[in-house]
Amino acid sequence: MKNPYQPIEAVIEEIIQETPTIRTFVLKPKELIEFKTGQFVELSFPGVGEAPFTPSSNPNIKERLDLTIMNVGRLTQFLHTLSKDTILGIRGPYGNGYPIEEFEGKEILIVGGGVGLAPLRSLILALFSKLEKYKKIFLCYGARTPKDLLYKDQILQWQKKIGVRITVDTGDESWKGNVGLVTSILKDLPLKMDNAVAVVCGPPIMMKFTTLRLLELGFKPKDIYLSMEKNMSCGLGKCGHCRMGKYYVCRDGPVFCFEEIKDIHDIWE
Amino acid sequence: MEEVIYYLTQENGLRFLNLLEKEYQIYLPQIIGEKGIFCDFGYDLPKTDFRLVKYASSKISDFTLNPYRSIEPLKIFYTLPKEKLNLLDKEERIAILGVKNCDLYSLKIQDYVFLGGEVTDPFYAQRRENTLIVSGDCSAFKEVCFCLALEINPFPEEGFDINFSFLDSGFLVEVGSEKGEKIINDGKDIFSLATTEQISERDKKRREIVKNLNEHIKLHSIPPKNNLQKIVKDGFGSAIWKEEALRCVECGGCNFSCDTCHCFLLSEDRFGNAHERVRLWDACLYANFAKVAGGANPLRYRYQRLRNRYLKKFDFFPENIGLIACCGCGRCIEVCPAKIDIRKILRELSIE
Numbered sequence: 333m334k335n336p337y338q339p340i341e342a343v344i345e346e347i348i349q350e351t352p353t354i355r356t357f358v359l360k361p362k363e364l365i366e367f368k369t370g371q372f373v374e375l376s377f378p379g380v381g382e383a384p385f386t387p388s389s390n391p392n393i394k395e396r397l398d399l400t401i402m403n404v405g406r407l408t409q410f411l412h413t414l415s416k417d418t419i420l421g422i423r424g425p426y427g428n429g430y431p432i433e434e435f436e437g438k439e440i441l442i443v444g445g446g447v448g449l450a451p452l453r454s455l456i457l458a459l460f461s462k463l464e465k466y467k468k469i470f471l472c473y474g475a476r477t478p479k480d481l482l483y484k485d486q487i488l489q490w491q492k493k494i495g496v497r498i499t500v501d502t503g504d505e506s507w508k509g510n511v512g513l514v515t516s517i518l519k520d521l522p523l524k525m526d527n528a529v530a531v532v533c534g535p536p537i538m539m540k541f542t543t544l545r546l547l548e549l550g551f552k553p554k555d556i557y558l559s560m561e562k563n564m565s566c567g568l569g570k571c572g573h574c575r576m577g578k579y580y581v582c583r584d585g586p587v588f589c590f591e592e593i594k595d596i597h598d599i600w601e
Numbered sequence: 602m603e604e605v606i607y608y609l610t611q612e613n614g615l616r617f618l619n620l621l622e623k624e625y626q627i628y629l630p631q632i633i634g635e636k637g638i639f640c641d642f643g644y645d646l647p648k649t650d651f652r653l654v655k656y657a658s659s660k661i662s663d664f665t666l667n668p669y670r671s672i673e674p675l676k677i678f679y680t681l682p683k684e685k686l687n688l689l690d691k692e693e694r695i696a697i698l699g700v701k702n703c704d705l706y707s708l709k710i711q712d713y714v715f716l717g718g719e720v721t722d723p724f725y726a727q728r729r730e731n732t733l734i735v736s737g738d739c740s741a742f743k744e745v746c747f748c749l750a751l752e753i754n755p756f757p758e759e760g761f762d763i764n765f766s767f768l769d770s771g772f773l774v775e776v777g778s779e780k781g782e783k784i785i786n787d788g789k790d791i792f793s794l795a796t797t798e799q800i801s802e803r804d805k806k807r808r809e810i811v812k813n814l815n816e817h818i819k820l821h822s823i824p825p826k827n828n829l830q831k832i833v834k835d836g837f838g839s840a841i842w843k844e845e846a847l848r849c850v851e852c853g854g855c856n857f858s859c860d861t862c863h864c865f866l867l868s869e870d871r872f873g874n875a876h877e878r879v880r881l882w883d884a885c886l887y888a889n890f891a892k893v894a895g896g897a898n899p900l901r902y903r904y905q906r907l908r909n910r911y912l913k914k915f916d917f918f919p920e921n922i923g924l925i926a927c928c929g930c931g932r933c934i935e936v937c938p939a940k941i942d943i944r945k946i947l948r949e950l951s952i953e
């Protein structure tokens with residue numbers, strides 16, 4: 333029987349410095365890892381640790397798997413010291429991913445905060461491959477400062493196909509765009525809320541206020557999709573760490589619609 | 602399978618062990634001394650504990666029959682407190698004697714976790730496969746036992762390979778699986794068919810312990826099983842969590858000694874030059890159990906963690922598999938240095 337806890341090897345093919353604290357690691361796993369956009373993997377380095385990350389690359393491009401990782405603690409700090417050709421451990425994919433089939437024929441609002449744009453990039457790229465199936469795609473993205481904005485060049489490319497609004501919490505001399513939290517750009521949206529879904533990913537506090545704002549705008553709880561971040565160890569629905577109400581986030585999520593979780597206590601903590 | 606009940610004399614008990622020994626490493630209950638537990642309500646309760654240890658036939662006098670459950674939870678035979686995730690040597694087959702019905706109930710929970718879902722845990726599956734469970738009726742109970750409050754009988758009815766009931770003289774032996782049947786067939790000559798009188802003696806003993814245990818449990822006013830999920834959910838904002846958690850020292854004893862608690866942490870250990878995956882039992886009473894990077898922690902406070910344990914047992918599991926993840930074994934009550942008592946918490950929640 334296969335050992336589900338054992339990672340396979342993946343070599344770092346390229347490292348892209350996205351922001352001062354965020355790098356994208358382009359990985360080539362020894363065996364093909366096919367994932368659905370929004371699913372996650374467990375990445376490890378022997379003797380340092382293991383943590384969940386969501387691929388930020390196009391799920392249809394099977395040869396490469398990008399993880400966009402923010403330096404926040406023990407493992408991620410270590411990952412940021414590594415160079416090309418280092419071998420990491422990877423297992424997965426796990427979880428449900430985004431139900432993109434259900435988005436067909438609808439308008440899609442995508443709201444990202446900080447490194448939360450990583451899984452959303454994968455979603456956007458997946459949507460691009462069937463662009464004609466969706467009525468409209470609109471991205472609202474916020475980061476702390478202009479320096480913290482992810483995928484700047486790519487966003488410029490995306491702007492040719494989809495609506496994009498960007499904001500930063502604090503600007504600098506060169507910044508001419510909007511200043512304010514991401515909720516401040518969630519107004520006068522060129523969307524028909526009765527046929528729109530919203531997909532949100534970011535830090536818990538951002539997800540909370542974004543959800544409240546979206547409800548005010550007339551989104552129904554069942555049309556707001558959230559990526560929940562909980563402590564995870566196994567990713568397989570066994571270790572018990574990621575429980576949220578009657579769900580295991582790793583198994584039943586990480587993507588939930590707000591309708592499913594709105595009555596659970598303390599979801600934003 | 603045909604329902605057949607056998608009779609085994611006291612003297613043939615040893616021959617049964619010899620039979621088992623041919624195929625299995627046996628674990629048997631051993632007394633571990635007087636603990637001086639007494640019941641506040643006047644019941645004269647036994648003062649001894651039992652643990653399940655490796656049996657060597659030369660030392661049979663060290664072993665005994667346990668009238669109630671062992672100190673360690675049965676799960677310890679299936680997932681170890683800390684283990685390298687390697688498959689076992691195929692030959693390692695064990696027979697566990699002295700398993701009680703609370704333990705068998707808990708195995709349903711552990712099975713759901715480790716055998717159920719999209720991925721089967723191969724280590725657990727292998728141990729489960731290689732283990733023969735020889736359970737027994739309870740002939741006494743501990744002060745902390747409250748299985749009956751959860752509608753779990755103090756005698757096994759399913760989930761065992763072989764079950765023993767203790768008569769005044771000898772045993773009744775019931776077969777619950779093909780694995781069990783094979784053992785009995787191998788030793789046909791030491792078993793005889795049970796008589797109707799012997800079966801009524803067993804049933805009488807069972808009724809007796811049910812009656813006594815029910816009286817004992819009544820004194821604790823544990824709410825009815827079917828209300829527990831609602832009581833625990835509705836008690837989310839209750840003051841009891843904070844009151845009780847004040848004394849908790851975060852030892853994790855309640856989690857580790859619990860028959861149904863299953864949470865674990867994947868980690869690594871250095872073995873020579875290599876790092877290998879290990880799995881450790883984890884405890885939701887520990888401060889970092891739910892912490893995520895950046896410092897967010899939905900179980901930041903001790904009272905949240907204490908409450909989490911109850912929500913997991915009385916809400917998550919009923920929602921997912923229709924079973925409460927508590928078997929009433931009382932191990933968490935016994936082990937807790939803070940004297941946090943699950944019976945009291947359930948009672949107080951039901952009063953509110």
Ligand SMILES: Cc1cc2nc3c(=O)[nH]c(=O)nc-3n(C[C@H](O)[C@H](O)[C@H](O)COP(=O)(O)OP(=O)(O)OC[C@H]3O[C@@H](n4cnc5c(N)ncnc54)[C@H](O)[C@@H]3O)c2cc1C
Binds near residue numbers: 385447586
């Ligand atoms: C489904 C999912 C997808 C994620 N995707 C991304 C992503 O694409 N990019 C990104 O930068 N970050 C992502 N994260 C967050 C990322 O997992 C954490 O930043 C990472 O675990 C931090 O590890 P650390 O050792 O550097 O942090 P530390 O703060 O030093 O350690 C955190 C400790 O908690 C444990 N832990 C378990 N689960 C988590 C968790 N969810 N968050 C934090 N710690 C956890 C870690 O194993 C570690 O022991 C995701 C989290 C989840 C749950």
Ligand code: SF4
Binds near residue numbers: 859860929930
């Ligand atoms: S919660 Fe306590 S009484 Fe219930 S199964 Fe666990 S240890 Fe036994």
Ligand code: SF4
Binds near residue numbers: 850937
């Ligand atoms: S056994 Fe008692 S003191 Fe120890 S963690 Fe559990 S509740 Fe806290």
Ligand code: FES
Binds near residue numbers: 567569570571581582
């Ligand atoms: S991460 Fe182990 S159960 Fe979800």
